[in-house]
Amino acid sequence: xxxxxxxxxxxxxxxxxxxxxxxxxxxxxxxxxxxxxxxxxxxxxxxxxxxxxxxxxxxxxxxxxxxxxxxxxxxxxxxxxxxxxxxxxxxx
Amino acid sequence: xxxxxxxxxxxxxxxxxxxxxxxxxxxxxxxxxxxxxxxxxxxxxxxxxxxxxxxxxxxxxxxxxxxxxxxxxxxxxxxxxxxxxxxxxxxxxxxxxxxxxxxxxxxxxxxxxxxxxxxxxxxxxxxxxxxxxxxxxxxxxxxxxxxxxxxxxxxxxxxxxxxxxxxxxxxxxxxxxxxxxxxxxxxxxxxxxxxxxxxxxxxxxxxxxxxxxxxxxxxxxxxxxxxxxxxxxxxxxxxxxxxxxxxxxxxxxxxxxxxxxxxxxxxxxxxxxxxxxxxxxxxxxxxxxxxxxxxxxxxxxxxxxxxxxxxxxxxxxxxxxxxxxxxxxxxxxxxxxxxxxxxxxxxxxxxxxxxxxxxxxxxxxxxxxxx
Numbered sequence: 001x002x003x004x005x006x007x008x009x010x011x012x013x014x015x016x017x018x019x020x021x022x023x024x025x026x027x028x029x030x031x032x033x034x035x036x037x038x039x040x041x042x043x044x045x046x047x048x049x050x051x052x053x054x055x056x057x058x059x060x061x062x063x064x065x066x067x068x069x070x071x072x073x074x075x076x077x078x079x080x081x082x083x084x085x086x087x088x089x090x091x092x
Numbered sequence: 093x094x095x096x097x098x099x100x101x102x103x104x105x106x107x108x109x110x111x112x113x114x115x116x117x118x119x120x121x122x123x124x125x126x127x128x129x130x131x132x133x134x135x136x137x138x139x140x141x142x143x144x145x146x147x148x149x150x151x152x153x154x155x156x157x158x159x160x161x162x163x164x165x166x167x168x169x170x171x172x173x174x175x176x177x178x179x180x181x182x183x184x185x186x187x188x189x190x191x192x193x194x195x196x197x198x199x200x201x202x203x204x205x206x207x208x209x210x211x212x213x214x215x216x217x218x219x220x221x222x223x224x225x226x227x228x229x230x231x232x233x234x235x236x237x238x239x240x241x242x243x244x245x246x247x248x249x250x251x252x253x254x255x256x257x258x259x260x261x262x263x264x265x266x267x268x269x270x271x272x273x274x275x276x277x278x279x280x281x282x283x284x285x286x287x288x289x290x291x292x293x294x295x296x297x298x299x300x301x302x303x304x305x306x307x308x309x310x311x312x313x314x315x316x317x318x319x320x321x322x323x324x325x326x327x328x329x330x331x332x333x334x335x336x337x338x339x340x341x342x343x344x345x346x347x348x349x350x351x352x353x354x355x356x357x358x359x360x361x362x363x364x365x366x367x368x369x370x371x372x373x374x375x376x377x378x379x380x381x382x383x384x385x386x387x388x389x390x391x392x393x394x395x396x397x398x399x400x401x402x403x404x405x406x407x408x409x410x411x412x413x414x415x416x417x418x419x420x421x422x423x424x425x426x427x428x429x430x431x432x433x434x435x436x437x438x439x440x441x442x443x444x445x446x447x448x449x450x451x452x453x454x455x456x457x458x459x460x461x462x463x
Contacts, residue, residue: 013133017103018148019178033196037187037206068202078109 006058011074011086018046024053024082031057032064035087039070042089047073050085058083095123095168098175099134106133115174120153121145121164123174138176150177194281195237208396209237213283215395216240218305220293220321222273223247224380225311225335225387227259232388234277234284238395241277242305244289245269256377293317295439298324307394309333309387311380315361316442322347322354323439326430333390335383340376340411342383345421346390346403352423353430357406361442379411 021038023031035050042048052058062072065087074086097115099107107113107127115130117123124145128135140146144164151158152175158166168174187206198204198212215238219226222245233241249257249264249272257269264272270288277286289301302308302324310321310332318336325332329349336343347353386407393399406419429436 013106014136015133016137017178020100029196029200030192033192033199036199037192040206064200 006055006083007062007075008077009072009075011076011084015047015073015086015088017049017086018042020049020051022051023057024051026052026057027054028057028060032061035061035085036064036068039065039087039089044089044092047086047088049074050087051078052083052085053081055083058085061085062087093118093123093168093170093172095170095172095174097123097127098173100176100178103134103137103176103178106131106137118167119164120151120158120166120168120174123168124151124164124176137178148178151175152177191237191283198236203398204396208398211395211397212237212392213239215307216242216305217391217395218242218244218302218308219311220244220308220317221311221313222257222259222269223253223311223313224256224337224375224377225384226273226309227257228381228384229309229311229388229391230259230273230277231280232385233391234281236388236392237281238284238391240285240287240305242287242289242301243270243273244291244293244301245273246290246292256375256380258381293320295320295441298439299328302330303328305330307331307333307391309391310335311384311387318354319361319442320439323429323436325349326353327439331394333387333394335380335387337375337379337383338373340379342379342409342411344383344386344390344402344407344409345405346394346401348401348403350423350430351403352421353427355429355436356424356427356431357421359424359428376411379409382409382411 019038019042021035023034026034031052031054035048039048050061058075062075062085065072069091071088071090073088074084076084078084094114094116097113099111099113104111113127115123115126117126124138128139138146138149145151153161153166153168154172158164195209198209199206217233217238219230219241222230222243230241247269249260249267249269251265253260254262259273259276260269268290270290274286274288277284291297298320308321308325308330310318312318312321322332331349332347334345334347334354390402393401404421406421408417408419423430425432428434
């Protein structure tokens with residue numbers, strides 16, 4: 001399917017998603033730019049679900065969020081094209 | 093009663109990816125609790141710790157907010173539809189698509205982000221001079237999205253300016269610099285609010301003009317203005333990003349309120365005629381590009397609260413040896429304007445003194461300890 005070695009992280013049950021953003025059709029770096037802006041508007045402890053269909057972004061977004069000290073709680077493929085990356089805001 | 097419950101995208105992982113599920117109950121609360129018992133993850137998404145519907149979730153019954161009915165005790169009928177609508181940011185609230193693209197290379201940086209970019213957009217920076225130093229400063233601040241840029245310059249564009257003053261084009265010769273500067277800035281970034289001050293700063297207008305800005309960047313070409321801007325910034329407690337150039341050498345520093353000023357370094361101007369102006373002595377055209385860019389960086393650092401300011405250090409650049417050196421600066425307790433016992437307590441026009449046309453006022457004479 002892809003040369004990317006995407007690491008799937010099943011979203012633990014019971015994780016409450018506070019906000020979501022649909023970034024289908026967006027490519028890097030705007031997938032990260034837009035989801036970062038969305039997370040900035042949220043409170044520490046809240047969880048953002050990001051819907052992506054650009055595979056490199058499924059790799060890049062979690063890495064970029066980790067670089068910023070945020071916690072990736074889920075990376076899951078939900079259908080043929082879409083992935084959900086779930087990030088918890090753990091710092092401002 | 094059997095009802096349909098519409099599940100929003102972010103919650104569907106809790107309901108087996110189903111967008112619509114059936115539930116039962118006589119009130120909204122009962123119907124949702126029934127679902128919660130069937131799907132434990134759904135329960136934690138929709139209910140708060142007290143068992144009520146969480147604040148970040150809005151619930152609609154047949155497209156009406158239950159808050160306008162009887163809340164979660166609203167009775168339901170057979171075939172009603174309950175919709176669960178979580179709060180969504182819509183992606184990037186308050187940012188236009190163009191802003192996201194334009195500033196993306198700032199926003200991705202952990203040290204800047206949307207919050208830092210917002211600080212830049214809200215910042216008001218006054219540039220003293222729209223010439224050699226002011227040109228690169230203005231263009232990089234505009235490109236960075238500094239929201240308000242004031243330009244102080246009384247001159248018109250001269251052909252001899254174009255060797256270094258990139259704000260202006262050949263077609264601009266004869267045009268006021270603040271006009272061609274505004275055009276250039278808005279060509280680069282239309283969302284920058286450019287405020288034109290086509291005038292010479294003096295003791296009458298300096299306070300009013302400078303008081304409207306957060307940071308002042310000095311790119312002036314003469315000593316009277318340099319002292320006037322310095323004294324005004326001390327009085328108004330405004331940060332002053334300073335730069336100057338001559339021949340192949342440049343200087344840059346930052347004066348922060350309470351941490352020294354230009355007069356701590358140079359209490360008095362040189363005697364008239366001792367230091368040539370750029371017009372007389374010449375200047376390498378690229379040099380103001382270097383020093384003006386350093387001023388732009390220091391300005392952006394101040395706005396973002398990042399890094400170590402050039403405050404307390406005088407950066408010297410020699411283009412011929414291609415060397416940067418730093419001198420330590422300190423606040424002088426004897427400084428005539430920012431010292432412990434200031435003798436300059438109001439703005440003074442040094443034009444007369446510096447040009448040697450007329451005698452300085454007694455106050456000026458006292459303040460700068462001459463004759």
